[in-house]
Amino acid sequence: MPVDRELPSREAEDLLALTREIADAELAPKAAEHERAERFPREVFRLLGDAGLMGLPFPEEIGGGGQPYAVYLQVLEELAARWATVALGISVHTLACSPVANFGTEAQRRDLLPEMVGGTLLGAYSLSEAHAGSDVAAMRASATPSDDGWLARGEKAWVTHGGHADFYSTFLRTPVDGDRAISCFHLTPDLPGFSAAKPEEKMGLTGSTTAAIRLDDVPVPADRLVGEPGRGMAIALGALDSGRLGVSAVAVGLAQSALDVAVAYAVERSAFGRPIAEHQGVAFLLADMAAAVESARATYLVAARRKDAGKPFSRQASIAKLVATDAAMKVTTDAVQVLGGAGYTRDHPAERYMREAKVMQIFEGTNQIQRMVIGRHLTSEVVPPAG
Amino acid sequence: MNIVVLVKQVPDSGSERKLDPADNTVARAAADNVINEMDEYAIEEALTIKEAQGGEVTVLTVGPDSATDAIRKALSMGADKAVHVVDDAIHGSCAVQTSAVIAAALGQMEYDLVMCGAEATDAQLSVMPALLAERLGLPQLSGARKVTIEGGTAKVERQTDGGFWALEAPLPAIISTWDTINEPRYPSFKGIMAAKKKPVETRSLADLGLDAGSVGLASATSKVLDFAGRPPKGEGVKVTDEGDGAQKFVDYLAGQKIV
Ligand SMILES: Cc1cc2nc3c(=O)[nH]c(=O)nc-3n(C[C@H](O)[C@H](O)[C@H](O)COP(=O)(O)OP(=O)(O)OC[C@H]3O[C@@H](n4cnc5c(N)ncnc54)[C@H](O)[C@@H]3O)c2cc1C
Numbered sequence: 187m188p189v190d191r192e193l194p195s196r197e198a199e200d201l202l203a204l205t206r207e208i209a210d211a212e213l214a215p216k217a218a219e220h221e222r223a224e225r226f227p228r229e230v231f232r233l234l235g236d237a238g239l240m241g242l243p244f245p246e247e248i249g250g251g252g253q254p255y256a257v258y259l260q261v262l263e264e265l266a267a268r269w270a271t272v273a274l275g276i277s278v279h280t281l282a283c284s285p286v287a288n289f290g291t292e293a294q295r296r297d298l299l300p301e302m303v304g305g306t307l308l309g310a311y312s313l314s315e316a317h318a319g320s321d322v323a324a325m326r327a328s329a330t331p332s333d334d335g336w337l338a339r340g341e342k343a344w345v346t347h348g349g350h351a352d353f354y355s356t357f358l359r360t361p362v363d364g365d366r367a368i369s370c371f372h373l374t375p376d377l378p379g380f381s382a383a384k385p386e387e388k389m390g391l392t393g394s395t396t397a398a399i400r401l402d403d404v405p406v407p408a409d410r411l412v413g414e415p416g417r418g419m420a421i422a423l424g425a426l427d428s429g430r431l432g433v434s435a436v437a438v439g440l441a442q443s444a445l446d447v448a449v450a451y452a453v454e455r456s457a458f459g460r461p462i463a464e465h466q467g468v469a470f471l472l473a474d475m476a477a478a479v480e481s482a483r484a485t486y487l488v489a490a491r492r493k494d495a496g497k498p499f500s501r502q503a504s505i506a507k508l509v510a511t512d513a514a515m516k517v518t519t520d521a522v523q524v525l526g527g528a529g530y531t532r533d534h535p536a537e538r539y540m541r542e543a544k545v546m547q548i549f550e551g552t553n554q555i556q557r558m559v560i561g562r563h564l565t566s567e568v569v570p571p572a573g
Numbered sequence: 574m575n576i577v578v579l580v581k582q583v584p585d586s587g588s589e590r591k592l593d594p595a596d597n598t599v600a601r602a603a604a605d606n607v608i609n610e611m612d613e614y615a616i617e618e619a620l621t622i623k624e625a626q627g628g629e630v631t632v633l634t635v636g637p638d639s640a641t642d643a644i645r646k647a648l649s650m651g652a653d654k655a656v657h658v659v660d661d662a663i664h665g666s667c668a669v670q671t672s673a674v675i676a677a678a679l680g681q682m683e684y685d686l687v688m689c690g691a692e693a694t695d696a697q698l699s700v701m702p703a704l705l706a707e708r709l710g711l712p713q714l715s716g717a718r719k720v721t722i723e724g725g726t727a728k729v730e731r732q733t734d735g736g737f738w739a740l741e742a743p744l745p746a747i748i749s750t751w752d753t754i755n756e757p758r759y760p761s762f763k764g765i766m767a768a769k770k771k772p773v774e775t776r777s778l779a780d781l782g783l784d785a786g787s788v789g790l791a792s793a794t795s796k797v798l799d800f801a802g803r804p805p806k807g808e809g810v811k812v813t814d815e816g817d818g819a820q821k822f823v824d825y826l827a828g829q830k831i832v
């Protein structure tokens with residue numbers, strides 16, 4: 187039974203129907219096998235690109251789908267319900283496109299964007315370093331001015347699509363006016379000295395490749411700088427606000443699938459003479475799971491609608507990320523519980539969902555960092571109490 | 574190269590399908606109606622030919638109002654325009670009558686090639702290409718697993734159990750395709766948007782110069798008199814293994830002439 191959604195247009199309904207059709211036929215049947223084999227599904231992203239699903243929130247003039255975030259995120263959610271690795275990949279790709287789309291020069295937008303948002307090329311977003319995850323401002327990888335551009339060196343860490351991506355929106359330390367601020371670069375793997383390390387061996391999302399990127403004196407042409415020099419941190423954090431909405435939607439899709447698996451099992455499985463769903467202890471667990479999924483969905487949609495309306499949404503995005511990924515962790519854990527011993531085996535997807543949920547509380551800002559962001563917003567926007 | 578692709582809307586073969594007990598015709602209202610799967614392969618093949626050789630792909634369907642969904646699907650895959658023959662009098666038509674309607678519609682269109690699925694998943698008669706070939710005086714190349722169009726000639730590999738026949742005919746011709754021929758594309762989001770603006774012409778029986786009495790349930794050449802659901806699966810045979818299980822098992826298979 188597909189999730190019954192309130193969508194703003196017939197166009198959006200058709201888009202969601204297309205998403206479900208492709209996701210059911212091309213994602214759902216492949217997910218478990220790819221995750222087990224730790225195989226990155228590059229070809230699936232080509233298919234989604236051809237279908238026009240790799241650039242949905244970008245304007246039509248630059249080859250995007252012209253969709254509001256509230257619609258794009260529900261597409262992500264449907265994809266995540268079939269295969270979280272792929273939905274996360276689209277979210278990261280969108281994040282990777284955003285610096286050029288929002289801060290690129292006319293020439294960059296004209297020459298680079300069509301193939302990026304059209305999905306021919308797959309993107310990566312490279313901000314973190316081994317010692318600088320939460321504290322990104324502590325990054326060390328750098329770019330120094332050279333005769334005809336920049337020379338990049340250092341090591342970036344944790345890059346989703348590392349080694350598979352065709353372009354990397356990369357944040358590097360640059361000396362600007364004596365100050366060593368951060369700048370954003372559009373790097374491609376063909377540049378000499380650019381290499382990807384052996385992928386991380388992860389607990390979950392094993393179909394999604396995560397790898398460090400080494401930059402050994404990479405000559406970066408001048409026209410690969412995105413936005414003004416020294417503006418990198420603002421570009422990175424602005425993009426992350428939107429990226430956090432993407433992760434929220436992915437988490438809700440995953441949680442919805444876990445709920446569906448649990449409910450289907452609970453009405454089939456009997457113990458003490460009746461379906462386990464009729465034991466109140468299980469029914470209440472399922473009810474709490476449904477409440478968590480639906481409230482998380484509502485929370486990300488509130489933030490998305492603010493973004494679509496042009497209102498500030500950073501606090502709401504952090505709240506959505508916190509609520510949705512904590513919900514996904516709880517719901518997937520409870521789904522394993524509902525399935526009992528079967529839930530702990532790889533014969534059922536519940537244990538995989540649980541492993542996949544965990545990292546969502548960690549990347550794009552850990553949930554402690556989200557609380558920090560929310561707290562800062564609260565104290566900087568103090569309003570006098572009513573009454 | 575102008576190609577007309579025949580498209581039929583059918584109840585989804587993946588879900589439960591029913592006949593309407595009132596007149597023993599397909600219960601469409603309650604069904605999950607989709608484009609006949611085999612027709613998607615015909616559309617894909619037509620689009621591939623068009624992309625290589627130019628021209629237009631037109632979709633032709635005979636069916637109720639709801640068949641517009643099947644038309645939209647074909648247009649969103651990339652067909653250029655559509656003709657929809659819709660008339661209440663067509664309800665309950667047999668294959669012979671349906672072929673007369675399709676032939677009349679084709680008579681008003683310009684084409685070098687007509688393509689269709691090798692069978693519709695609801696009735697599975699596989700007779701439409703032959704009936705149309707007869708009515709229109711066109712060569713029929715049915716059951717293709719490969720199509721080549723070259724210099725006014727159509728060449729196909731006609732799929733058979735053991736291999737294929739190589740057939741060839743001058744254009745215009747009618748070709749039906751199996752699902753072995755290609756991998757139909759998904760519509761793209763942009764294709765779906767564009768489809769809304771593509772022209773869909775509707776035609777009534779009167780537009781086609783056909784008499785309403787010549788089609789429909791009342792004058793059909795064949796009628797469904799009765800129907801029954803598939804019988805439930807039998808109990809099966811239980812073999813108790815008393816050390817000779819394998820022997821009993823093989824004896825059973827031999828008894829069924831399976832081994
Ligand atoms: C699968 C995966 C994919 C990833 N993909 C990408 C990617 O594509 N691009 C990219 O740039 N990065 C990516 N990352 C990196 C990710 O964003 C970081 O791992 C994350 O930001 C946390 O940083 P860290 O690992 O250095 O943890 P640390 O910063 O070392 O944090 C360790 C713990 O300390 C807590 N902590 C730290 N500071 C505070 C504080 N001030 N207050 C309270 N608690 C605090 C954290 O919440 C955490 O629990 C990915 C990570 C993973 C696991």
Ligand SMILES: Cc1cc2nc3c(=O)[nH]c(=O)nc-3n(C[C@H](O)[C@H](O)[C@H](O)COP(=O)(O)OP(=O)(O)OC[C@H]3O[C@@H](n4cnc5c(N)ncnc54)[C@H](O)[C@@H]3O)c2cc1C
Pocket residue numbers: 579580581599609611612633634635636666667668669671675688689690691692693694695696697698699700701702794795797
């Ligand atoms: C259960 C059932 C039993 C039936 N039994 C009989 C019967 O015994 N005798 C009889 O004469 N009729 C019968 N009919 C009616 C007949 O099937 C329809 O008239 C149908 O339009 C033609 O046959 P088909 O769908 O089997 O076509 P097929 O020959 O199997 O279809 C081949 C292709 O022809 C094209 N095509 C078929 N119908 C249309 C259409 N309406 N519009 C556009 N393209 C089309 C499609 O491309 C299709 O892939 C039956 C129908 C049903 C549902």
